Amino acid sequence: MSDNSTLDRASWVITEGLSPAAVAAAIVAMVAWDSTPTATSAVTWGMTAIVFGAAIPLGFLLFGKRAGWWGDHHVSDGAKRRWPLAVCLLSVATGAGIGVVFNGPLDLMILAAVMCAVLAVVWLITDKGGWKVSVHSVVAVTGAAIATLLYGAWAALLVWPLALLVGWSRVQLKAHTRAQVLVGALLGGLAAVAFAVLR
Numbered sequence: 001m002s003d004n005s006t007l008d009r010a011s012w013v014i015t016e017g018l019s020p021a022a023v024a025a026a027i028v029a030m031v032a033w034d035s036t037p038t039a040t041s042a043v044t045w046g047m048t049a050i051v052f053g054a055a056i057p058l059g060f061l062l063f064g065k066r067a068g069w070w071g072d073h074h075v076s077d078g079a080k081r082r083w084p085l086a087v088c089l090l091s092v093a094t095g096a097g098i099g100v101v102f103n104g105p106l107d108l109m110i111l112a113a114v115m116c117a118v119l120a121v122v123w124l125i126t127d128k129g130g131w132k133v134s135v136h137s138v139v140a141v142t143g144a145a146i147a148t149l150l151y152g153a154w155a156a157l158l159v160w161p162l163a164l165l166v167g168w169s170r171v172q173l174k175a176h177t178r179a180q181v182l183v184g185a186l187l188g189g190l191a192a193v194a195f196a197v198l199r
Helices: 003-017 020-035 039-067 082-101 106-129 135-151 153-172 178-198
Strands: none
Touching (some): 020 039, 020 135, 039 082, 153 178
């Protein structure tokens, strides 16, 4: 196996293992655990947030791939990314609405609002600008920053190298340019800062 194919295989493992859905699920689980008074409440609200913030968007991506709407579950064709982004935005907003109606944890509602804002920006850049922001990078940096905020330096030592590897993997696989990964990272950082300020 050539060095390049080894790097591509490693990049694929990182891209799939640290996919936006997987990292988003981890983010909402962390925030739910940190912002609820009991384990039962954390599990209830965490699972609700995971359904709307990760499972439904991922399900739509997989359904679209099976239906032939796009070629892969990362929707590499930038022209087709508007619909998955719109469904993700609608799903996260619906989950936030459920939290508001049933008095969910404030931090989870803030996280949902911030992510809706970022998704709206990504959608606008994609739909109007025809440019493919790395959603992997957005979510990876958001997750790393929030983990650092909640759990401190020990968490930072673990999660920031993973976030960097996610960005590297997207460029290595030629799924994104460096600029698209950097813009995604910037948006992820802004999302985390907004969450920290508003909570």
